[in-house]
Amino acid sequence: MVDSSTRQKLFGTPETNFLNCSKGWKSWAFTLDHKRIGIMYLIGVTVALFLAGVFALVLRSHLFTFDSTMLSDDMYNQMFTLHGAVMVFSFIIPSIPAALGNIVLPMMLGAKDVAFPRMNLASFYLWIIGTGCLLLAILSGKGLDTGWTFYTPYSIDTNTGVIYATFGAFILGFSSIFTGLNFLVTVNTMRSKDQGWFKLPLFVWSLYATAIIQVLATPVLGITLLMLIAEKTLHIGIFDPKYGGDPVLFQHFFWFYSHPAVYIMILPAMGVISELISVYSQKRIFGYSFIAFSSVAIALLGFLVWGHHMFTSGQSLVVTLIFSAITFTVAIPSAVKVFNWLATLYKGSILLNTPMCYALSFIFLFGIGGLTGLFLGALSTDIHLHDTYFVVAHFHFVMVGGTLTALLGGVFHWWPKIWGRMYNDFLGRVGCFLVFSGFNLTFFPQFVMGSRGMPRRYASYDPEFQIFHQLSTVGAFVLGIGILLSFVVLVYAALRGPRCSSNPFRAASLEWQSSSPPDFHNFLQTPVLTDPYDFESQVYDEELDTYIPREFANPDKVAPRKEPVHH
Amino acid sequence: MAVADSHDTHDDHHDLYDHGEFIAHHFDSAEQQFDSGKLGIWLFLVTEVLFFSGLFVAYTLYRTNHPEVFEQAHVFLNKYLGGLNTIVLLFSSLTMALGVRAAQLGRNKNCSVYILMTMVCATMFLGVKAVEYSHKWDMGILVRSAFNLTYTHPTPTTEIGKSLHISDYLVYLCIVPALLLAGFLAASVISKLINKTMLAKFMVAMAITVSGYFLGVVVGVVFMSATDAETGSSHASVITEQPLMLMASTQDEHDEGDHDEGDHDKAAADPNHEGDHADHEEHFGAHPADGGEASFDAHHPDPSTLSRDIGIFFSIYYCMTGLHAIHIIGGIIALAWLYWRSLLGHWRTDYFGPVDYVGLYWHLVDLIWIYLFPLLYLID
Numbered sequence: 004m005v006d007s008s009t010r011q012k013l014f015g016t017p018e019t020n021f022l023n024c025s026k027g028w029k030s031w032a033f034t035l036d037h038k039r040i041g042i043m044y045l046i047g048v049t050v051a052l053f054l055a056g057v058f059a060l061v062l063r064s065h066l067f068t069f070d071s072t073m074l075s076d077d078m079y080n081q082m083f084t085l086h087g088a089v090m091v092f093s094f095i096i097p098s099i100p101a102a103l104g105n106i107v108l109p110m111m112l113g114a115k116d117v118a119f120p121r122m123n124l125a126s127f128y129l130w131i132i133g134t135g136c137l138l139l140a141i142l143s144g145k146g147l148d149t150g151w152t153f154y155t156p157y158s159i160d161t162n163t164g165v166i167y168a169t170f171g172a173f174i175l176g177f178s179s180i181f182t183g184l185n186f187l188v189t190v191n192t193m194r195s196k197d198q199g200w201f202k203l204p205l206f207v208w209s210l211y212a213t214a215i216i217q218v219l220a221t222p223v224l225g226i227t228l229l230m231l232i233a234e235k236t237l238h239i240g241i242f243d244p245k246y247g248g249d250p251v252l253f254q255h256f257f258w259f260y261s262h263p264a265v266y267i268m269i270l271p272a273m274g275v276i277s278e279l280i281s282v283y284s285q286k287r288i289f290g291y292s293f294i295a296f297s298s299v300a301i302a303l304l305g306f307l308v309w310g311h312h313m314f315t316s317g318q319s320l321v322v323t324l325i326f327s328a329i330t331f332t333v334a335i336p337s338a339v340k341v342f343n344w345l346a347t348l349y350k351g352s353i354l355l356n357t358p359m360c361y362a363l364s365f366i367f368l369f370g371i372g373g374l375t376g377l378f379l380g381a382l383s384t385d386i387h388l389h390d391t392y393f394v395v396a397h398f399h400f401v402m403v404g405g406t407l408t409a410l411l412g413g414v415f416h417w418w419p420k421i422w423g424r425m426y427n428d429f430l431g432r433v434g435c436f437l438v439f440s441g442f443n444l445t446f447f448p449q450f451v452m453g454s455r456g457m458p459r460r461y462a463s464y465d466p467e468f469q470i471f472h473q474l475s476t477v478g479a480f481v482l483g484i485g486i487l488l489s490f491v492v493l494v495y496a497a498l499r500g501p502r503c504s505s506n507p508f509r510a511a512s513l514e515w516q517s518s519s520p521p522d523f524h525n526f527l528q529t530p531v532l533t534d535p536y537d538f539e540s541q542v543y544d545e546e547l548d549t550y551i552p553r554e555f556a557n558p559d560k561v562a563p564r565k566e567p568v569h570h
Numbered sequence: 571m572a573v574a575d576s577h578d579t580h581d582d583h584h585d586l587y588d589h590g591e592f593i594a595h596h597f598d599s600a601e602q603q604f605d606s607g608k609l610g611i612w613l614f615l616v617t618e619v620l621f622f623s624g625l626f627v628a629y630t631l632y633r634t635n636h637p638e639v640f641e642q643a644h645v646f647l648n649k650y651l652g653g654l655n656t657i658v659l660l661f662s663s664l665t666m667a668l669g670v671r672a673a674q675l676g677r678n679k680n681c682s683v684y685i686l687m688t689m690v691c692a693t694m695f696l697g698v699k700a701v702e703y704s705h706k707w708d709m710g711i712l713v714r715s716a717f718n719l720t721y722t723h724p725t726p727t728t729e730i731g732k733s734l735h736i737s738d739y740l741v742y743l744c745i746v747p748a749l750l751l752a753g754f755l756a757a758s759v760i761s762k763l764i765n766k767t768m769l770a771k772f773m774v775a776m777a778i779t780v781s782g783y784f785l786g787v788v789v790g791v792v793f794m795s796a797t798d799a800e801t802g803s804s805h806a807s808v809i810t811e812q813p814l815m816l817m818a819s820t821q822d823e824h825d826e827g828d829h830d831e832g833d834h835d836k837a838a839a840d841p842n843h844e845g846d847h848a849d850h851e852e853h854f855g856a857h858p859a860d861g862g863e864a865s866f867d868a869h870h871p872d873p874s875t876l877s878r879d880i881g882i883f884f885s886i887y888y889c890m891t892g893l894h895a896i897h898i899i900g901g902i903i904a905l906a907w908l909y910w911r912s913l914l915g916h917w918r919t920d921y922f923g924p925v926d927y928v929g930l931y932w933h934l935v936d937l938i939w940i941y942l943f944p945l946l947y948l949i950d
Contacts, residue, residue: 116596118606184613192606193597222617226624230889233713239885240714241628247714247879252631256624 005555010544013518013527014505014551016423020520035120036523038421040127041105045414047130048102049490051093052407058086060483063445063476065462069469079462080148081163085141087151088168092175093134095406096264099271100217101126101182103413104210106421108186110514110521111204113195113530118188122181129178137171140164150460152257153228155242155250159235166235169228176221176228179267183217186210195513195532204512204535205294209274212298216263216270216305224260227253251316258309266305268402270298272365272409273340279362279412280344282510284351287536290343297336304333311380315389323382330380337373341366354508357431361412364439368404372397375450390460393453396446403482404442411438411489418493419507423519424500430492437485444478504549509541516552531555592921604923611927615934618897622938625890629945632882642876643883644949645869646711648702650797651790652947655698656939658786662691663936666929669908673917673925681925682912686775688932689905690782692898693747697786699895701794704739706884713888717881719873736791744787751780768913775909779902887946894942897935904928 005013021038031039062082065073074082109117117123140147145164149157158165190211194203231253233239240246242253281288288294310318310326344366353359375397378384388394411434419425448471453459457468464472506515512535517526531552533540541550545560597603633640669684710718726732728741758773866872908928911917917925 114596118596119610120594120596180617184610184617187613188606188610191609192602218613218617219620222621223624226621229893230624230628233885233889237713237885238715239889240879240882241885247636247882249631252628256627 005557007546007557010547010551010555010557013555014516014544014547014549015518016502016504017518017520017522019522020423020518021523022422022520024523033124035116035124037105037109037116037120037123038521038525040120040123041102041107042421044097044105044127044130045102047127047134048094048098051089051134052098052486055086055089055094056483056486058082058089060479062086063472063479066464066472067476069464069466069472071463074462076462077148080150080460081146083460084147084150088137088147088172089134090402091151091264092172093130093137095268095402096175096179097130097182098410099275099406099413100186100210100213100267101130101178103275103410103417104186104206104271105182107417107514108207108210109189109193110517110525111207111512111535112190112193112198113513113526113532114189114193115524115526117185118193119185122185126178126181126185129174129181133171133174133176133178135171136174137168139171140167143167152261153231153253154257155231155234155248155253156244158231159243166232169231173225173228176225179217180221183214183221186214187218190214195530198532201292201295202532202534205277205288205291205298206271206274206512208295209270209277209298212302213267213270215299215302216267220260220263220267220306223256224264227256227260230256251313251318254313254316255309258312259306262309262312263302263305265398265401266301268406269337269369270301272369272406273298273337275409275413275416276344276362276365277340278510278512279358279416280347281536282416282508282538283354283356283359283362284348285354285509285538286347286351287534287538288343289346290339291536294340294343297339300336301333304329304336308333311385314382314385327380327382331377334373334377334380341370341373355432356415356428357426357435358412358416360432360435360439361408361415364435365405365408365412368400368408368439368442372400372404375400388453390458391453392449392457392459395459396449396453399446399449404446407486408438411435411486414493415489416508417514418496419503420505420514420517420519420521422497422500423502424496424498425503425507426492426496426500431489434485434489434492437481437488439485441478441481441483441485445475445482446478448472448474448478504547506541506550509538509543509550511535511538511541515541515550592916600920607923607927611930615930618931618934618938622890622893625886625893626941626945629886629890632886636877636879636882639877639879639883640949642871643880643887644947645871646706646709647887647947648794648797649947651698651702651793652943654789654793655695656943658691658695658698659936659939662688662695663933665691666932670922670925670929673912673922674919676918676922678912678915678917681917682775682909685905685909685912685925686778689775689779689902689909690785692902692905693779693782694786694789696895696898697783697788698790698793699786699891700740700743700783701787701790704737704743705794707739708737711884712881713885714879714881717884719876721870740787740791744784747780747783751777751784754780771913772910776906779906890942890946894935894938897938901928901932901935904931 021036031043034040061074062079065071065079065082105117105123109115140163143164145162145167147163147165147168149161149163149165153165153169190203190207230239230241234242234248238246240248242248242250244250277288277294308326308330310322311330314323314327375393379388379394379397415426415431449457452468452471455468457464457471503519505517505519511533513530513532514521516530531540531554533552540553542553542556543549544551544556593600593603597606665684665687669681669688672678672681672684706712708723710716710720712718724738726736726738726741728738730736731738731741754773754777758770758777761767761770761773905928908925911924
């Protein structure tokens, strides 16, 4: 029987927590605390998101009219290249694993930190240096106009800052590898006693599958970029046809990483959604092991489909057919997840707060994004759709409608845990609505015009497409406002939001057993190991106004579930 | 359970390892720490294998599509030097394994000796490579774009080069090691003078390590002359008195210009492009220079018979061996760190992880060379 003062100490608002336990910039810059590193990463990727977002808005403004002269052709090429490169390498790939994952993963395992905290900090500094190097391409005045894919031979011949950008991406690759390596070891060796694999939250499974990809695929990108730099500087003759090289070989090497990379982007997002859907339906996730295995299946199958980015590159028909067939199979595990989430919602006790709104948006938008991928995976349609706006719309639906939406949902969900303060849910939901509607307005017309022949990466276009571009541009600004509003809501909440309790939403994974904000060491007591989706294990304590594990509760005062208060 | 103090209270600078506090704060036990480190290093090795795999794939593709390039190019590599390097690295893996064993038994002194031996082997490897590389640079054997084979040996311009008959490039490659040697020797003397014995021992060991490089250079030069007759290396870093006088040229611009007019007829007459190889070889023109007889043999092939793309072999050669050499250097740095810790007596029977992990890394570096050697040197 735990007494009231112990309960207060364990689950009440603590005086010292990881945020205030040490002060000064050095305590952050040299921290080994995964939670602080995660927050620094979150700030970093947000800056990258805003920078690349500004490039996108410039692009969309230029495209408002079909013959716009707002940007020169060269400037236009630079804008879409930088938008893509910064978004892919500096924002999306690190976002959920390095920002959310770093904060949440060790706590979900009941651990004090990740396996290699110094490697974690190193990964963050590599992110800073890599992003800086990437931005040197801009700051050096040379810019970058090859597209984020750096295709040869143009990337060899152009005088823009390809070397800065590729070296930056190379360093960012190491940041990613370190994060992945750390997570793989952490999940393997630092789980709580008796916490078997099938007692892990699905977010952990998804981060594990992501980490496998990060460790296996990223080094191949590393050597590819080094070879590109060697080709540009020393003319080694591997990709440059002038010296007997094969430019399509670059595409094979590049996509061997970059296709698995998109699964690095989406798998953690799916993991977040599994958490959100189950907590906010207060229902055990349907088909836990199917979702767990599907994450691993996607990670592995994802290595076998890179050629679907190259159907029109001149590769042989045989491999084209094989890649197309396997592309269809990799859609299956993703679909399994979608069905399982929907089944989880069925007869659940739904709380439609901000994170849940994002989770539901995800299912809808990722559904569309994934299905449109099938059109691109089918050979006959891909011939027509390759290099059109259809492709652009497809990947934005999965990356923005998918990953960004899940990131926002996850950030809102774990925000009260990190800061001990609650966000304004009404404004949060307004933000979600603006993001959802702005996003659809931006990218849905792009499917239509893409299928009608509008090519991607074009600075000017036929007047028949103008209306679609205009809808898209308006949508982009709405989307931008939505993201900005969400950002403001979150920052305000972190600094000034009303104090909240350790487990306001009756979640059952281990991180909710720490105080909000957590202590430096995460837990003041060994957390009680419960099934992460057994919500009955958490009971409402009136004194503390929060949910705590049944073992710690006062048996005389076990209350029925209390509806959380909306702010 | 009290709220844990978030600050590291070990402000005094005694060695943590004296108290056996080698377990990091976030681990529950030494076993968990060791298992984590072990898994971590194995995963890192996996990333290293994948990193090199891109180059191995490039090798495979080019060799499959241009077998003649590989058959022609390998004669310029000295397989005896390559074999020597292989034995040196294998021996270094042995000393490394012995070092790991010594650490496991807590025998810090033995461990430090074995680690030093491993480092010396590593630098010796680099010294032999320096001889190989400088020899090739003398012969104009560079990456594809700069490949310009010449059997005429450039006369050395450096004082040392002139007196020892070694190439300028080899001298340049010895500058940094020489500076390092001088630096470490100076540092060891200074450390001794200010009574920091451990530091002095460390500096002496580093000086010995760098000397291994020069040992490698000497052995390399000797081996190269000794295997003179059987390899294309008689121009190693040693000047011969009767240079061959042929210059080969890579005529890329020439090729491109040609294609405009002649192409249509050629294409009509030769729809399957069977004549193309002959064309390429012809374009690789050779002009006998100042009179004198040209004499060719298996190890000094007539440049005009070589494929236009022969330089691609060397692009791949330099990339693969260069990347490997960079990993050797990284390994030496890690070994130096281990050596320092051995001097401080850190290893105990219940704590020896770092030696184990660096050992694994070192074995991988050796293994990669075991693959490189036959693929590059033993093509026949």
